[in-house]
Amino acid sequence: MSTQVEPAGPDAGPAPAEPGGEGAPRRSVAARLVARTGSGAVQVVLILIALFWLVPTLGLLFSSLRSPQDNAASGWWAVLTKPSQLTLQNYAELLDNPDFVASFGNTVLITVPSTVLIVVVASLAAYAFAWLEFPGRDWLFLAVVGLLVVPLQVALVPISSLYGGTPLYGSIPAVVLFHVGFGLPFGIFLLRNFFAAIPRDLLEAARMDGGKELTIFRRVILPLGGPAIASLGIFQFLWVWNDLLVALVFASEASQPMTVALQSEMRQFGANIDVISAGAFLSMVVPLLVFFAFQRYFVQGVMAGAVK
Amino acid sequence: MTADTADTAGPAPAAERAGGPAPRGRLGPPAWLAVFFLLPALLFLGIYVVYPILFSVYRSLWDAPGTEFVGLDNYARMFTRADTFIALRNNVVWIAVAPAVVTVAGLVFAVLTERIRWSTAFKIVVFMPMAISFLASGVIFRLVYEQDPDRGLANAVITTVQDTVAPTGAYPGAEPREGVPLEETPGGGYRLAEPVTPGDTVTIPLVGVNSDELPSDTEHAARPQASPDGVAGTVWVDFTRGGGGREGEIDSTETGLPALRVEAVRDGEAVATATTAADGTFTLTGLEGGDHTLRLAASNFSEPYNGLTWLGPTLITPSIIAAYLWVWAGFAMVLIAAGLSAIPREALEAARVDGATEWQVFRRVTVPLLSPVLMVVFVTLMIYVLKIFDLVFVIAPGSVRADANVLALEMWQVSFGINDQGLGSALAVFLLLLVVPAMVFQIRRFRREDS
Numbered sequence A: 001m002s003t004q005v006e007p008a009g010p011d012a013g014p015a016p017a018e019p020g021g022e023g024a025p026r027r028s029v030a031a032r033l034v035a036r037t038g039s040g041a042v043q044v045v046l047i048l049i050a051l052f053w054l055v056p057t058l059g060l061l062f063s064s065l066r067s068p069q070d071n072a073a074s075g076w077w078a079v080l081t082k083p084s085q086l087t088l089q090n091y092a093e094l095l096d097n098p099d100f101v102a103s104f105g106n107t108v109l110i111t112v113p114s115t116v117l118i119v120v121v122a123s124l125a126a127y128a129f130a131w132l133e134f135p136g137r138d139w140l141f142l143a144v145v146g147l148l149v150v151p152l153q154v155a156l157v158p159i160s161s162l163y164g165g166t167p168l169y170g171s172i173p174a175v176v177l178f179h180v181g182f183g184l185p186f187g188i189f190l191l192r193n194f195f196a197a198i199p200r201d202l203l204e205a206a207r208m209d210g211g212k213e214l215t216i217f218r219r220v221i222l223p224l225g226g227p228a229i230a231s232l233g234i235f236q237f238l239w240v241w242n243d244l245l246v247a248l249v250f251a252s253e254a255s256q257p258m259t260v261a262l263q264s265e266m267r268q269f270g271a272n273i274d275v276i277s278a279g280a281f282l283s284m285v286v287p288l289l290v291f292f293a294f295q296r297y298f299v300q301g302v303m304a305g306a307v308k
Numbered sequence B: 001m002t003a004d005t006a007d008t009a010g011p012a013p014a015a016e017r018a019g020g021p022a023p024r025g026r027l028g029p030p031a032w033l034a035v036f037f038l039l040p041a042l043l044f045l046g047i048y049v050v051y052p053i054l055f056s057v058y059r060s061l062w063d064a065p066g067t068e069f070v071g072l073d074n075y076a077r078m079f080t081r082a083d084t085f086i087a088l089r090n091n092v093v094w095i096a097v098a099p100a101v102v103t104v105a106g107l108v109f110a111v112l113t114e115r116i117r118w119s120t121a122f123k124i125v126v127f128m129p130m131a132i133s134f135l136a137s138g139v140i141f142r143l144v145y146e147q148d149p150d151r152g153l154a155n156a157v158i159t160t161v162q163d164t165v166a167p168t169g170a171y172p173g174a175e176p177r178e179g180v181p182l183e184e185t186p187g188g189g190y191r192l193a194e195p196v197t198p199g200d201t202v203t204i205p206l207v208g209v210n211s212d213e214l215p216s217d218t219e220h221a222a223r224p225q226a227s228p229d230g231v232a233g234t235v236w237v238d239f240t241r242g243g244g245g246r247e248g249e250i251d252s253t254e255t256g257l258p259a260l261r262v263e264a265v266r267d268g269e270a271v272a273t274a275t276t277a278a279d280g281t282f283t284l285t286g287l288e289g290g291d292h293t294l295r296l297a298a299s300n301f302s303e304p305y306n307g308l309t310w311l312g313p314t315l316i317t318p319s320i321i322a323a324y325l326w327v328w329a330g331f332a333m334v335l336i337a338a339g340l341s342a343i344p345r346e347a348l349e350a351a352r353v354d355g356a357t358e359w360q361v362f363r364r365v366t367v368p369l370l371s372p373v374l375m376v377v378f379v380t381l382m383i384y385v386l387k388i389f390d391l392v393f394v395i396a397p398g399s400v401r402a403d404a405n406v407l408a409l410e411m412w413q414v415s416f417g418i419n420d421q422g423l424g425s426a427l428a429v430f431l432l433l434l435v436v437p438a439m440v441f442q443i444r445r446f447r448r449e450d451s
Helices: A030-064 A068-073 A089-095 A098-131 A137-147 A153-163 A172-196 A200-208 A213-224 A225-241 A245-250 A258-268 A274-292 A295-304 B003-007 B031-057 B071-081 B082-113 B119-130 B136-142 B153-165 B316-341 B345-354 B358-385 B389-397 B398-404 B408-419 B423-448
Strands: B181-182 B190-192 B201-205 B231-237 B261-266 B269-275 B282-284 B294-297
Touching: A030 A213, A030 A274, A030 B082, A030 B119, A030 B136, A030 B153, A030 B316, A068 A274, A068 B398, A089 A098, A089 A274, A089 B153, A098 A172, A098 A225, A098 A258, A098 B031, A098 B181, A137 A172, A137 B031, A137 B423, A153 B345, A153 B408, A153 B423, A172 A225, A172 A245, A172 A295, A200 A213, A200 B003, A200 B119, A213 A225, A213 A295, A225 A295, A225 B136, A245 A258, A245 B408, A258 A274, A258 B071, A258 B136, A258 B389, A274 A295, A274 B136, A295 B119, A295 B261, A295 B316, B031 B389, B031 B423, B071 B082, B071 B423, B082 B119, B082 B398, B082 B408, B119 B316, B136 B153, B136 B316, B136 B389, B190 B408, B231 B261, B231 B294, B269 B282, B316 B358, B316 B389, B316 B398, B345 B358, B358 B423, B389 B398, B408 B423
Parallel strands: B201 B231
Antiparallel strands: B181 B190, B190 B294, B231 B282, B261 B269, B261 B294
16 A cells, blocks of 8 residues: 555556456346346445435535525525525625635645645655665664654644744744644655655666766656655645644644634634635635545545555 | 676766775765755654654653653543543544444445446545545534534434424424313323213313414314214314403314314224314214223324434534544545455455355455455554544534543643643653554554565
């Protein structure tokens, strides 16, 4: 799993032969009939499951598109019979709210630098672990693998006392740097395994051409490592975008991302449902776009993250 | 010139480097160069991961403000402090239930999707929650779990099912006028204290009916017309708007109580039933002579079923685990499906040719061949479950947060809510100790795969 290198989407991998399809042993009409109805039942079960996964999300979407009065009076499904209830009012109000717009900006300002830093720092280190020889390399790498599972809760108290008294506390860089620290073990692990699979010939040839290591890193490793770097970048982007806990501890009112801003509205869930539902849906839009656009890379990143 | 280059680049163009130092036989940069590549990462890891581990262990041995050394006191308090102990207990429930449930769901989905054409669409739908924040998932499930069946989807579904099985009575609040000889039956209905025989007429005054509960075609109550071979009667709302009516008498402005089920009971069996008309009158016919008990069926008065209190103290943890399943099932499914596609088809076909049923193939061939993948999924989920924070924080309303508490949430509350960073650090160290077995598993697996 962790050493898989080619991006694999949910649908990746060779399509398994359909049982009972071509090449399968001939079966009696009765057996095929049983298989057919069995597959009908499977279809129904899976449709129900898919609905169970889809409907709650649609519920959020429709709730966000109804006025607070309608939401208080009836369930979101009322909209299916009364489409006239649909309104963009909640979104308009949310986008008029400078605090919310600022928190959206903060999310971007936290997520983009974190992602870039993790990718750069992790790929440099991964290159060293994969292609440079130095004493203690294997032990150091095993230590990084061990750090993969360290719960970030361990660092909340120590880092907040480290930040305490410095201007870093409550700032956006405070959150960014923390994310980089905790994103690195996974990043190094993922990229090192991918880089190590690059054919040795390519590297040695570049070295013999007299290339400097940094040039080789830029000209050979980065282009070839593209898919893995994309996986890491997308995975980290979503991870940081969706984070609540780190920002809750290290961000201030002025630097808080959307997740923290929305969370503070949750105390009055019933009364704030208009803000919360529209805000939650807006916070999902970017991750969903990224997910659908780069689905294969994201799935690959998640799979590599197994046993994090 | 080193011998190794022969197998790489053919005729050596790098002859000019022949004179240089060639340590360990490989053409390669000097070891110090590695420092340049590693330094940024080691700095980050040192400051943000390694140092905090050491500091947390140290800090956990000091009291809340960090001024007095208390030894292992904080660890002892972890198991004796009521709030923290509930968190510990809930974490045990989470660990025992969530990883297993999610892994099984992932396995079932992965196996079933192999039999449909739209498996990609299905996988995308189920995997989608992995891309969104726990906060958004939490909001989604707060909406699902709303108590009011008119607004919360979960209760809307179960009350609809419940109403089909046992519909709500038309008049849940109705009760006899005081002093009327009606007694309550065990199921929640009412019966006349005195038996009735054919030819009798009865009048049954009820109160506690809201006018908006009455059907729109309700008429003024009419007096019962005696019938020789049946029991006739009137059930009406013994309440005159604006006052002035006589209790127990059918006054001119009082209305009948339509659509009420009336039964004549003999030897415990309902032998005749009737439904009151718009003016509240009914006639029970087809009765044989003798005494019957007249009963107003319990179904008229059954309270509406309002569903489950998903976010109450008892159900809160199972409710959040269900949301967790919703988020993580896609992860388990995708990993297991990848493992499944690597299973040699011949093994499955061979078993089928030998006459094994699909269930036997699944149980005896698929699952054993998948066990390494299942193990990875299970261990990964255990690690994430130990650290569960956001979902609990978002879904549990403030009033039941103590009941839903888990270690990671308690750690945050203790450290930054009540500022006891000694106990907070002890909890963090405890969390770290819990994931050490996973760390060992991970390192072992890596060494096996890498060799």
